[in-house]
Amino acid sequence: MLMTKPHPTETAVSRVRRARPRTTAQIRLPDGRLYEAPVGTPLGTYFKAIDHTARHALPVIAALVNGELRELTYPVERDADVVPITLADSDGQRIYARSLTFLMIAAVEELYPEADITVDYALYSGGLYCVVNRRAPFTATELQRIEARMREMVDADMPIGKEHVPLEEALRHFEAKGYTDKVTLLKNRKKDYLTLYTLGKTRDYFHGYMVPSTGYLRQFALRPYGSGFALLYPRHEQPDVVQELKESPGLVAVFNEYGEWMRLMGISNVGALNEAQEAGRMREIILVSEALHEQRIARIASAIAQRQPRVRVVLIAGPSSSGKTTFSKRLSIQLLANGIRPVPIALDDFFVNREESPRDENGQYDFESLHVLDLPLFNSTLNRLIAGQEVTLPRFNFFTGLREEGNTISIDEDEVILIEGIHGLNPELVREIAPECIYRIYLSALTQLNIDRHN
Template sequence: MKEVEIYCHNTQSRHAYPLGTSLLEISKDLDIQLKNTVCGAIVNHQVRELSFCLVKPKQIEFFDVAHPDGIRMYVRSLVFVLYVAVKEVFPHVSLRIRKGISNGYFCELAGFGRDITEPDIQLIKKEMKRLIEQDIPFVKKGVPTQDAVDHLVREGLDEKAQLFEQKGHLFTSLYFLNDLGNYFYGHLLPSTGYITNFDLVKFFDGLLLRIPKPENFDVLQDAPVQKKLFEIFQEHKNWAQILDVDTVANLNEYTLQKKGGYIIKISEALHEKKIAEIANQIHERNGDVRVVLVAGPSASGKTTFSKRLGVQLAVNGLRPYQISLDDYFVNREHTPRDEQGNYDFEALEAIDVPYFNQQLLDLMKGKEVQLPKFDFHRGQRYLNGDRLRLRPGEILIIEGIHGMNPRLLPMIDEKNTFKIFISALTQISMDEHTHISTSDNRLIRRMIRDSKYRSYRASETIKRWPSVRRGEERNIFPFQENADVMFNSATLYELGVLKKYAEPLLKTVLENEPEYMEAMRLLKFLSYFKPIDDEEIPPTSLLREFLGGSSFLY
């Protein structure tokens, strides 16, 4: 009998198994014990389901649902269960997963015909729990693509079917739960019984699918009501639907018809209109506003937005002066450290808040101040002779991640500030049931910018990203609802443009690098987009901050 050798990182041991042994069989034989139930494995730096069978020597590391890829498996599987439950309870209703919000997933029931009630929600939840209790396997089947398309059309999943057709593959895969087939662009759990905790609650005009905390699957994540964020999502969703570009397949159709330039023009015009409206709001505050704070997560386009806002404020007769909060960092020896002992540059304590406030107070009193600069190489703040005095009609635009944090300006009257939160809230979905993560959108932006301006490899950006995200979750997102206004820096077309820049970078990640599996996931994601030429993107576009070719100086 032929055998294959494996090295298991969990047990730090080598073993030989018969050819064709599944990961599930190996995990049971090795008695892999993790905090939660084992749900998948990293095999030679690629994510695999437990049904995966070995035919060659492999390095294996089993993971549970708390692992980032385990959570993705959990959410995909939970959405599949929700889909099947809705089909059973309300056969003529179409489930749509619109966006990630409030630490969950916002869902709509298209064709419901009336307001959703609590009894309706309880019926769906009861059916979901029944499916979970039955511990039904998720069965993956390879089928001819045309057969998959026909099946999806019969199920009313036309957007998914259209995307399968556009891929042009001879064969593809579908997952089945009982007789219902679906696809979620990634791996699923072995069976419904692996789903241990969830909730479904009323949320605005739809539902919120709630999921557990990664660190404790017995407890659901908090679900703060993010009204402003929801409104900005809805506004752009309406635009996407009006233009018929609310899914990847729709966007691809514009590209195939050589109409990508039209979507670029519309998207850029919408940005310009929104920035002008924000400038008008600031101007209408009767001269009270002296400080405009612009905050947002990494790769949201804060710098270009601030510059474009400055142009629109000038149109309103105001004279803007831009300051970066980064220039008020404390010296390196005073920088706080995180749990791992590394410098925590994203903590508010990394900013010299008293010094920053005193300078703002002096400026608002008409005094002249000498502005600091921060030397990131030496880790020291210094004065380079730049001086500023605010005169009538002049206004400060201050860019920095802490702009929404109420502890940033304890000495400044709130009526003198205007807060803007900016993020790249992806406007299109993969299809009916798969939203596009705004984090993935920003990671791809940052990877392109890091390569172009900092000579970082894609693997370096991917490696740093979890730390960046943790900092955002602590220091940025909890305060976003404090904004006077939110701005969505994403465009309808951008992933089609970013594709041709990102794919070559992702392909440089080597198979023996830990970042390989994330690079492969992003490559698969981008493979569904048809490339869009960027020649019609104007030099003032926020996307130029990442691609190059901007007419602004940075």
């Protein structure tokens, strides 16, 4: 008797069965673990169960669901690949900071309803610099009271809700609170509704996601800072530690100056910028901004002139694309106006031959390392120029990767050497140069235009 095997397609088809709609959905974590719950279960509920089995893990405060960032209130309707987001992630830190800001605002509204808080800028140590309007700055005792109330709200694990309201209702709400910046920003909104977050009696609009309740916000501190206060929270590099507040008078001065510039131009937020555009003021704003920058550069040039004849080297540092080259050219003009002739020297010309360049952990040339520079030659060259000697500069050939001979120069007493590069503030760069001969400048795009007083 002959036996025939069924065709593979027939076998596969025979395995297909009619099914009822599933009542559960699964999430798969990056390590392959699967968790299942009824369809529509919020992400946060999944992670509460997962955290219960991994007590030492950082709290999850959001998640990527099939590659899209979602709040923990997001209902899981179908199977999904899920990546937890914690304070160790940049997205997690932004959500934490935003939620913590809302908690602080709600506590202030309850305790000091006459106060109006502006969240001004981020602090390097991990936190936000905030300004109190409509009343005197908070005292240390008042800040302690606000922080205590915030911790009570955290212990109560109060829900942070979300509601969709007609745009007109939202505008009336912000007008009543005196939030003219939010009104200005939202009056041209195309959608006829707005999503507001709620915490107790506080309602506000934020540009981004939140944690689902205050119980997630256990790490923070309030400290007096400058003419306002700092709301501190962990940085994502150390997500379980609130860093001590580091006083930075120079940084505070920069932001205060920037705030004064914005006041002069009448541009304190995005809504004001939109109004300026509608009024045809953009050319004026650009020209005023350029004039303010030029004034600042002129003051720097005057400071260098006042230290003559001691200052012989000006080092200009800053991250990539911060405008070092443009700044150097503008500073050169201002130095000439002070009777000082700038002599630019390219730091790149002091590269070691490419084969001698240091390598990173992947074996690739590390062109951002300080030791890609021939430091002994660089220091010797500067010292000889400062001493009035004639020096033949090197010139690096990027095509061959070799250093060649360049121009021969010397400098007079009315000249200063201008050098720009990312290592300008590194003391190892000029360790053989007398400190009184050096003037350092750091450039960085530190400031930003806020969306509104809370964003």
